[in-house]
Amino acid sequence: MNNFKTALITGASSGIGFELISLFARDKINLILVARNKKKLEDIQEKISNKYSVKVYIFPCDLSISNSAKKVYNYCMTKNLKINYLVNNAGFGIYGEFVNNEFIDIQQMIHLNISSLTELTKFFLNNMKKEKFGRIMNVASVASFQPGPLMSIYSATKHYVLAFSEALAEELSGENISITTLCPGPTISGFQKRAGFHSSSRMFKSPLTATSKQVALYGYGKMMSGKRIVIPGLSNKISSFIVKFIPSTIKTKIVKKVFDFMH
Secondary structure (H helix, E strand, C coil): CCCCCEEEEECCCCHHHHHHHHHHHHCCCEEEEEECCHHHHHHHHHHHHHHHCCCEEEEECCCCCCCHHHHHHHHHHHCCCCCCEEEECCCCCCCCCHHHCCHHHHHHHHHHHHHHHHHHHHHHHHHHHHHCCEEEEEECCHHHHCCCCCCHHHHHHHHHHHHHHHHHHHHCCCCCEEEEEECCCCEECCHHHHHCCCCCCHHHHCCCCEEHHHHHHHHHHHHHCCCCEECCCHHHHHHHHHHHHCCHHHHHHHHHHHHHHHC
């Protein structure tokens, strides 16, 4: 690894995004960290730059708002920063029946999980093509493999991430640019609280629930080796395979019961 390569991570202040920071820094890759919480980003910037002697830039930004991805891109252009690694990690979900979800939450989720991810990929992929090198990791979910009653919009947005990333990976085959889709199962992070899961929910107590650090470490290694679809955990691999053979009407009933149980 060399000091001139730079990684941009969204959703960098917590969860999987936060855990990825030290992995890139350890390999002497400079960082641009994007998240809403400016104070957290400043604390991370100071700690990481001192510990690993890499350059750490921060850009506080809410990617659920229109035109925010372009602001991130413009910041990088102003600083003359060429992005070699892009991690589209920022995203959130909402638990509950669609009819009861707040419309503003739905709009912001679609914009964050789909629009900003697509725009950032588009903006920075152009430079990767010029440099003839790039690694992009788009964070989806095991929820992307089937419809998700009680988390309908979230599952649909993550299905988009998976389908988009798979197609793009094939378009770029033969080039030194890879698109990795990370599809974690239940993971301890800020996601559950934002989605409306109770702190006492089974989601937090299940032995199948991974830590953000475990998922980040697994995903990082696969990204660096150019893997396309990455599913951490044996149980998640099995479930994502089995759902392909279950009729849709049965599948949606099962998923609904699982989400209801985990909540």
